[in-house]
Structure formats: C-alpha cells, structure tokens
Amino acid sequence: MLFNSIQYLIFLPLVTLFYYVLPHKYRWVLLLAASCYFYMFFVPVYILILAFTIMVDYLAGILIEAAPQNKKGIYLQLSLVANIGVLCVFKYYNFFTENIEALFQSLNIHTYKFPFLSILLPIGLSFHTFQAMSYTLEIYKGKQKAERHFGIYALYVMFFPQLVAGPIERPQHLLSQFYINQKFEWSNIVKGLRLILMGLFKKIVIADQINVLVSFVFDNPENSKGPSVYLALLFFVWQVYCDFSGYSDIARGSAKLLGIDLMVNFDLPFFAKSFNSFWSKWHVSLMNWFRDYLLFPLIRKRWKWQLVFLFVFLISGFWHGANWTFIAWGVYNGIIVIYTKATSDYRKELINKTWLKNYSSIRHIIQAICIYHLFAFGGFFFRSKNIHDSYILFLNMFTDVGDSLSKIWHNPNNMRQNLLYLGTDFTTFTVLILFVAAFFYFEWKLRNTTLDEYLERVPQVKRFGIYFFAAFSIMLMSNIVETPFVYFQF
Amino acid sequence: MKKYIKYILFILIFISGDIFIGYVLSVFSKKQKYDNRIELILENKIEADVVIIGSSEALNDYSPEEIKLNTGLSCYNLGQSGSNPIFHETILDLVLKSAHKPKLVIYNVDDYAALYTKSGIIFRKDVLYPYVDNPFICKKINSELGKNELATSISYTYRQNVNFINALKYLLFGKEKPDARTTNINSFGATLVDKKGEDEHTVFEMNNINLSVLRMNLDYRNSILNIQKKCSENNIQLLFCLPPQFRKSTKGFKNRIQSVIDSTYQLIDYSNSLTEAAYFSDQEHLNKDGATYFSKLISADIKKIKI
Incomplete structure (x- = not known):
C-alpha cells in the first residue's frame, strides 16, 4: 500500500481508531495484522521472506544472549549470513551472475550459463533486512536484551509505517515503545x-x-x-x-x-556547512547504521580512514541497488567526502585569508550551493539507467x-x-x-x-x-x- | 466549547474553500479553451444529421458546410487532433447521450493508427478535462488517471484539479489562441487549413510498417468494434472512410481494417482520389481546397446511403 494512496488514507485512521479502542495487551496483534495487510498489498507471497528473516533473527537473538562469550559470534554470523543471503538471492543474484558471465565472455572463456531469476525485488527488502540485522548486532554487543515475545519482535521488523522505506530503527528505540500503554x-x-x-x-x-x-x-x-541536463540534475536533487x-x-x-x-x-541536509555534515543529516538512519556497524569497526581494526570511507560509501551505494550506477554513485560520494575531510583545515585557512571570514551568512550560502551541486552531480549515476547513459549525459x-x-x-x-x-x-x-x-x-x-x-x-x-x-x-x-x-x- | 467551535469553523472554511476553488477551476478552464465542441455536445447544441469522428485527418479533411450544401443533410465535425479510437468511441458515447442523435456517423480511419499504436496518437483526456463535472467524463478521466472515484465525488477541488494549470493560464493570459491546424474550429466544427503545404511534397512509402496481427492494439480494435455495435443499437448509419493521402498507403492496412469492419458497413477508400500537391497541407492532411473537393466526393457517396 502506498502512503500517497486513498487506501492508506482509509487504512490509517481505521488502524488508529482500533488501536486506541483495544486494550494495550491486544494492540500488538492489531499492529502486526495491519502491518501484514499493508505489506501484502504489494506482492502477498513475499511475506514469507519476511517471516523467514523474522524467525531466524528471533531465534538468533535468544541464542546469542544465552551463549557463552566465545560462541556468541557463531550465532551472530549465522544470522548475518541468513539475512545477507536473502539480500544476495533476491536483490543481487542477477547482478552477480550477469557480471560473472560478462567477465568470462570478455576473456573468451566459455562458462556455465547461470539461470536468470525472473522475480520482482521484494519491496523494502534492504530496509527491513538492515533493521533485523541491527537487532542481532545490538544483542551481540550486549546493548539490547533478546526479545522473548515473538509477536512483539515480529512487529519490530514489520511495523507498517517504516516497513518498506525506513527509517531503519534500532531495537533500543523502537522495541521498548511497543510495551508502553499509549494513551490517546x-x-x-x-x-x-x-x-x-x-x-x-x-x-x-x-x-x-x-x-x-x-x-x-x-x-x-x-x-x-x-x-537541460544541468537543470534536470538540480531538479533531481529536489x-x-x-x-x-x-x-x-x-x-x-x-x-x-x-x-x-x-x-x-x-535533518535539513541542504543547510549543512560541509559535505561531511551533509551525510550526517541525509538518510540518517542508514548512515548511522553504516557508521556503527561498518565504519567504527573498520577504524578499530586500524584500516586507513580514507579506505574506510571509500569502502563504506561503496557499500552504501551498492545497498541502494544492484547496478553499477549505484556503485559509481557510492564511490563518487566517498571520494568527495575523503577530499573534503582531507582539505578541511586548508580550506578554513584559505577562507580566513579572504573577506569571507567576516560574513558567515554569505559563507553559509556558498557552502550550501557547493554541497547542493556536489550532491546533484552524483545524480548522473543515481538517476541514469546505466553507466553509458550517465556518461552520455555528462558529456x-x-x-x-x-x-x-x-x-x-x-x-x-x-x-x-x-x-x-x-x-x-x-x-x-x-x-x-x-x-x-x-x-x-x-x-x-x-x-x-x-x-x-x-x-x-x-x-x-x-x-x-x-x-x-x-x-x-x-x-x-x-x-x-x-x-x-x-x-x-x- | 470554544475548542469545538474552532474545529467546526475549520471544517466549514475547508469545505467552502474546496467548493470555491473547484468552481473557479471549472469556470476558468472552460473559458480558456477555444475549442468548445464537447461543451456543445453536453448542452445538446449539436443538431446534425451527419457527424464526423476521427483524429486530425477527420478535423482537417472534411468540410461539413460542403457536405450540407451537396446532400442537404446538416453536418458537424467532431474530429480531434492526435486522438486514438478509444477517444473516438468516447466522443460517440457523448453524442449518443445527447438529445439529438445523428442519422449517419462518418468514421475517418487513420492509416495505420486506427489499429496500431503510433507516437503522438493518444486518448485526448485533456480535451475532456474542463467538463469533468459530467459524471460520464469524470468516470473516464478517473480511470485514465487512476484517480479515486470516492475522493472525486467528495472533493470538488480534487475532481477539478486536472484543470488547475489551464485555469491559471486563463487568469494569466486569457483565452487560448487557436492553432491553425488543430483548434481553429469553424461554426461546423472543422478546422480547414488555408495554407498550402510549405514543405516539398514528396510521395513517401509507408510499406515498411510491421502490421502483424500480434502488434495490433486490441483496445483500438475493440473500440472500432464497439463503435459499430453502438451505431447499430441506435439505428445510426456508419460509414468508414480512408481519406486522401499524399503518400503511399501502408501495405496491408486496408485488408487489416476491413477484417475489423462488419460486412453491413461500408469502407470507402479515397486514399488515391486526390493526387495533386495543391490539395494537401502536408503528407497526410488536406488543405481547405482539398477538403472542399473531397467533401464533394464523399457527399456523392452519402447520397447513395439510405438515411
């Protein structure tokens, strides 16, 4: 069901009405049923994929919590493999097989022809998979207790307002709210x-x-x-x-x-004062996810910060879609972030030498225009159907x-x-x-x-x-x- | 109590605003349109014995005035540029719903757009927008745009929102200026193009179009079948015409369209009846002289039909 549909304008008031009429102990049933109905409005059978990841992560959560310290990692890995496996099959399988075949063909090596998986991408798959993974990761880190109530846990993954396009919530923030008896x-x-x-x-x-x-x-x-191309890029940002x-x-x-x-x-990203701070205001829930579960661990492993940023943005691009355009988009943003981070002090010094240092408002406007354009040029990759189109449009x-x-x-x-x-x-x-x-x-x-x-x-x-x-x-x-x-x- | 009054007032202002904006959009969008033929149908002001339906060829190639002169039958042109058979069926529906049913409908057949998808030939919903208050048109627009029936029946502004830009255009620029080829409607509904073709007239081939049955647009085909059925049910004579062309006909199209037309109806092929460049405004459309000449030809055939 689309938020901008008349169906949703009827669905939402009805759910809200029944929510407050029902006693608190039955509300999770209503919300779970409503979430199932909401999701099944797209492709009903895909609810089975959700059911699979919910069951795996529910069990993984309990097992991680109960396991001794040296065994926790095994259950976490099993949960991550199951979640990423679902993503790989339904979102990335065709991309990988097509590219492997193309690679072998370019090397003149005759290889096995992979079958093409002719299925629609389950809606919001990347969002609820990441939300489910954050649950097991938080339990592993000891920051969250395993949820024993299966229905409440299922609701954490399936809560209809954020089921198909986020925000990607953390269990500490969302799970506890389902236990509060919300008064009207x-x-x-x-x-x-x-x-x-x-x-x-x-x-x-x-x-x-x-x-x-x-x-x-x-x-x-x-x-x-x-x-025309320039205008379209600027409009695409909006x-x-x-x-x-x-x-x-x-x-x-x-x-x-x-x-x-x-x-x-x-968080009003286009009023940010640097490209780095822009990314802390744009799609905050996803960027925080990458920060906590990818960027910080890699920095702790003493990877070079430039490599970490490039890798995180590359993965972030790939998260958006199984297409080289998204990978290029991720790399493009990674490079800009590295550049702006590396030259931050130099640019500050440069500004201090000019008349701009006394006019913070003008400086802010210039910064906003630069950020807007830097992000807009990424649109060449993000919006184009393929790399060739991006190249043509750029030229x-x-x-x-x-x-x-x-x-x-x-x-x-x-x-x-x-x-x-x-x-x-x-x-x-x-x-x-x-x-x-x-x-x-x-x-x-x-x-x-x-x-x-x-x-x-x-x-x-x-x-x-x-x-x-x-x-x-x-x-x-x-x-x-x-x-x-x-x-x-x- | 004060709080409730506030909310009641809010709702009342909202409803009033909804009605007011919807009304303004409706009035201004109608005023903005130069071509008001749909309005004339809805107001039962078209009392013609013969009605011409089709796309731009119908609009430019037939002179109802000439047909009236030659046959004694009143005639009106309802051709619409860039329209497809589904739109033509809708126009016929509107005619049939009006108080005056014609005795004869001339359906101009576009080679090959009558049965096959062609770029620029569409369901001209924009022509219907100003008359969205009409329940039949409202239903058509809702289904074309995917608009919700319930919401359009509740909110006047939502129903009329298709007219927002045209109403604004009327406010800013007044009534639209007629286009010499598409909307410069005369009192008989036709747009007769004065100018002779400015381009070099070269007969070009249309033989390379793939007219396989598999590529046929089934919705178009169904609309042509429906037009025949509806005319039959209303005891209206129907005449299919392939108009004069300054290009070679698409190979196989005539047979294809003939297979869709019931044997009780006649398809007259005029495609080669005019060959002089002076009669055409471009490769596919006649100019005023051509339309006058062609209308004389078709009048002779109309006289043969028992009406």
Whole structure:
C-alpha cells in the first residue's frame, strides 16, 4: 500500500481508531495484522521472506544472549549470513551472475550459463533486512536484551509505517515503545497529522511533479543537451529529497498517531556547512547504521580512514541497488567526502585569508550551493539507467551550451519548452518553481527549530493558513497516477 | 466549547474553500479553451444529421458546410487532433447521450493508427478535462488517471484539479489562441487549413510498417468494434472512410481494417482520389481546397446511403 494512496488514507485512521479502542495487551496483534495487510498489498507471497528473516533473527537473538562469550559470534554470523543471503538471492543474484558471465565472455572463456531469476525485488527488502540485522548486532554487543515475545519482535521488523522505506530503527528505540500503554493524546494526533501533511506536500506537490521534468531528460540522454541536463540534475536533487524525506515524514507522522516516535531521517541536509555534515543529516538512519556497524569497526581494526570511507560509501551505494550506477554513485560520494575531510583545515585557512571570514551568512550560502551541486552531480549515476547513459549525459551537459542558451533566449519553434521547461510549458514550470521556492522558504524557517515548535509559535491564523495551503496544494497537484516512492525499489 | 467551535469553523472554511476553488477551476478552464465542441455536445447544441469522428485527418479533411450544401443533410465535425479510437468511441458515447442523435456517423480511419499504436496518437483526456463535472467524463478521466472515484465525488477541488494549470493560464493570459491546424474550429466544427503545404511534397512509402496481427492494439480494435455495435443499437448509419493521402498507403492496412469492419458497413477508400500537391497541407492532411473537393466526393457517396 502506498502512503500517497486513498487506501492508506482509509487504512490509517481505521488502524488508529482500533488501536486506541483495544486494550494495550491486544494492540500488538492489531499492529502486526495491519502491518501484514499493508505489506501484502504489494506482492502477498513475499511475506514469507519476511517471516523467514523474522524467525531466524528471533531465534538468533535468544541464542546469542544465552551463549557463552566465545560462541556468541557463531550465532551472530549465522544470522548475518541468513539475512545477507536473502539480500544476495533476491536483490543481487542477477547482478552477480550477469557480471560473472560478462567477465568470462570478455576473456573468451566459455562458462556455465547461470539461470536468470525472473522475480520482482521484494519491496523494502534492504530496509527491513538492515533493521533485523541491527537487532542481532545490538544483542551481540550486549546493548539490547533478546526479545522473548515473538509477536512483539515480529512487529519490530514489520511495523507498517517504516516497513518498506525506513527509517531503519534500532531495537533500543523502537522495541521498548511497543510495551508502553499509549494513551490517546490529542497532541500526538496533531503532531502526526502535521508530519503527514508535510510529507504528502513534499511527495505529491514537489517530487511527483519534478519527476516529469527529470524523466524528460534522463529518459532521453542522447537528445538532452547543455542547460537541460544541468537543470534536470538540480531538479533531481529536489525530487529525491522531497520523495524520500516526504516518505519519512509520513512514516513518522503515522507512527506518531499511535503514540510511537520514529527517528528523524532527514535533518535539513541542504543547510549543512560541509559535505561531511551533509551525510550526517541525509538518510540518517542508514548512515548511522553504516557508521556503527561498518565504519567504527573498520577504524578499530586500524584500516586507513580514507579506505574506510571509500569502502563504506561503496557499500552504501551498492545497498541502494544492484547496478553499477549505484556503485559509481557510492564511490563518487566517498571520494568527495575523503577530499573534503582531507582539505578541511586548508580550506578554513584559505577562507580566513579572504573577506569571507567576516560574513558567515554569505559563507553559509556558498557552502550550501557547493554541497547542493556536489550532491546533484552524483545524480548522473543515481538517476541514469546505466553507466553509458550517465556518461552520455555528462558529456552532453557541456555540448551545445551556447547554442542552447541562444535558443532559450530567442525561442525559435518554441524550443524553450524543451530546453528550459523540460517538456512542460511556462505556466506549469513556473507553478513548480513557486512551490519549490515556498517549500525552501519554509525549510529555511525551520532551520533552527522543529516543525511543531514553529507551528505552535506562529499566530493561529497563519498556522491554519499553512495547513490550508498545504492541503489544497496536495488536492490540486494530485492529478496523476500515484507514483511509487523512489526508495521503494531499494 | 470554544475548542469545538474552532474545529467546526475549520471544517466549514475547508469545505467552502474546496467548493470555491473547484468552481473557479471549472469556470476558468472552460473559458480558456477555444475549442468548445464537447461543451456543445453536453448542452445538446449539436443538431446534425451527419457527424464526423476521427483524429486530425477527420478535423482537417472534411468540410461539413460542403457536405450540407451537396446532400442537404446538416453536418458537424467532431474530429480531434492526435486522438486514438478509444477517444473516438468516447466522443460517440457523448453524442449518443445527447438529445439529438445523428442519422449517419462518418468514421475517418487513420492509416495505420486506427489499429496500431503510433507516437503522438493518444486518448485526448485533456480535451475532456474542463467538463469533468459530467459524471460520464469524470468516470473516464478517473480511470485514465487512476484517480479515486470516492475522493472525486467528495472533493470538488480534487475532481477539478486536472484543470488547475489551464485555469491559471486563463487568469494569466486569457483565452487560448487557436492553432491553425488543430483548434481553429469553424461554426461546423472543422478546422480547414488555408495554407498550402510549405514543405516539398514528396510521395513517401509507408510499406515498411510491421502490421502483424500480434502488434495490433486490441483496445483500438475493440473500440472500432464497439463503435459499430453502438451505431447499430441506435439505428445510426456508419460509414468508414480512408481519406486522401499524399503518400503511399501502408501495405496491408486496408485488408487489416476491413477484417475489423462488419460486412453491413461500408469502407470507402479515397486514399488515391486526390493526387495533386495543391490539395494537401502536408503528407497526410488536406488543405481547405482539398477538403472542399473531397467533401464533394464523399457527399456523392452519402447520397447513395439510405438515411
């Protein structure tokens, strides 16, 4: 079930209503049943994969806890192999076999032809697998007790608001909340609805509309030239940000209605002051996962920090998808992070020698523009269908720049429509720009506060004005078939 | 108590806003459109004995005025540029729902887009958007866009949101300017192109299109079958026409379309009846002179049909 579907708008209030009507001891049954229904809305049979990982990790958790210190590692490894095995089979099998075959073919070695696994990727597989792994890893580290209640544990993996696209929660934060007898509080409902409204605005009003512009360029790499490619890259940043952070907002809002807090997954990343701090604000739950279970252990093993960062970002790219584009995207970001980290002091010194040292606001704006562009250029890999398309688009961005700009200016044969408005028209393009500008202004207002604090502080008329604006914008712009969230594919 | 009044007020303002925005979108989007033929159908203002249905060839190639002059039958052109047979069936549905049913429907057959998917030939839902208040059109748009039926029936703004950009265009730029080839509708519904073809007229081959049965668009085929069925049920005569072309017909297409047409209906092939470049505005469309000449030809055939 998609968050941006009418079904979900009926499903969520019903679950919330029954949740508060039911006595606390039966609520986990309701939430688990609702989560199963939510997940089975996509491909019902895939619930068996979830059931498998749930059972394995449930047993592994108990065994790790009960085992003597020298045996804990064996159970942990078994659990990790089972989880990563599921990922490898369903997500990476075809990628590996295709590349092995291609490698042998390029070496003129005739080899066994691997069968192609013709199945759809189970939705949200990478998310719930990572969440399940964090459970056994935390028990192994002694930071979490094994959950004895199978239903509650299953709910930890399957909790519907964050089941298919995160945030990837930790057991310490989420499991304990299922034991709290949540009382109905109007403030939770208001806070939850605010987050859902914000998330729907980001998804429907911005991400889905921008998708049309971005697809116009990325689906036609050969014909897209100069400023069109550059514009599409800049728009793609907004699309992916609003799509994914919108999902996280709806997830957090939905959980909040039930009195449950989910972690903040996007902390205004484009107001970060460095590319490194950007990554501590973007997809926080995943980056924290990599930090705690990959980066820190590798640093403790005395790997060179440059190698650690490169490796972590490479794995992070591969986590996103079984495609060389994602691996390239990970490596690209890794290299930029290493560069910015290595040159941090030098750049600070450089700034101190210029007039910029006295103007922190201007410095911040320049930093934000640089971060935005560095992340946007990663879009060449992230959004393209394959490396060849990325390469073509990269080259085309520098092709016919003068000619395209001249055509945009003089508009022969209405060419501005393709080159500047990216397949839309002046009115549609302007409306979209205004929505993005309004959203950016709102985020700017939130940079030193939270959504709730801001809305509580403003006069009531303004607050309700914001609600109306968001609600009617959603109603006006939701005129296309519900578009799946970008991160569903991961 | 004060709290409840606040929430009731909030809901009331929301409902009022929903109705107001929806109303504004509806009115402005209708005003923005130059081509108002759908509105005329819905308001029962088309009282024609002969109705022409099809895509841009239907719109440009048939002069209802000339047909009326030659046959004595009133005629109206409902051709729509870039439209596919599913859209044509919808237009027929609207005509059949109106108070005045025609005696004869001329269905212009596009070589090869009547049975095969062709780029740029689509279900022109945008033409229907301003009339989304009509339950039949609303249902069509909902199914095309995947919009929820319940939500469209509850919220006026949500129902009308397809008109948002056009309503805005009306506010900013006023009524749309007619396009000489697609929307410059005359009082008989046709768009007759004044200019002679500016391009060099060269007869080009269309023989290399793969017209296998497997590639046939079954939805298009079903719509053509439905058009025949609906005309039959309403005692309306139906005439299929392959219009004049300044290019060679696609090899095998005529046989393919003939196999879809019931033997009780006639398919007249005019594709080679006009050969002079002066009659065409481009490879596939007639200009005003061509349309006038062709309409005389077709009038002679209409006279042979017992209406």
